Amino acid sequence: MLRKIPIHLIVSVAAGIATAMALSALTHEILHLLGVFPAIGEPNFDTRLTLIAFFYHSIYAIIGAFVTAIIAKEKAKKAVFILGTKEAIMWLLGIILLWHQAPAWYNLSKAFAGIPLAMVGGKLYELYKLSKQEKTKTVVR
Structure with a gap:
């Protein structure tokens, strides 16, 4: 039996992906224009630049x-x-597909960090929600 996935769940994940991708691409392009990074698509094996990324x-x-x-x-x-x-x-796929663009440790590190970083974002949301509830309680009193 096929389970129906709520549309807002799909939209929320897509919005998170789009946000992170847009910010990353913008930052990379700015760093490229400033002469710090190579152009998007150009290999980057410089450890310092890879750590910045x-x-x-x-x-x-x-x-x-x-x-x-x-x-x-x-x-x-x-x-x-x-x-x-x-x-x-x-990012695990990135190890295979982007092996000639960046060091393997970069994609592997991002793969291992993917879930923990997302959980940090989720935890920040929980804290944000709690602070909003506290403000509402203060106003009601």
Whole structure:
């Protein structure tokens, strides 16, 4: 029997992916225009630059997961886990498909970090939700 996947779950994951991808592409392009990074699609085996990319990709993965959780609301944990799993799978594929673009450790690190980074974004959403509830309680009193 086929289970129906709620559309808002799909939209929330897609929004998180789009957010992280857009921020990453924009940052990479800005760093390229500043002469720091090679153009998108050009190999990058410089450890310092790869670490910079890992750092901002990680921050944007957390932001993407936060966006996913905001849209998913009551299904936030499930949506964030789906997003993190997608990240892990895609970066594992990246080891194979992008072996000539970056060091293997970069894609492997992103694969291992995919789910934990998404969970951090989900946890930030929970904290955000709690702070909103606390503010509402304070106003009601």
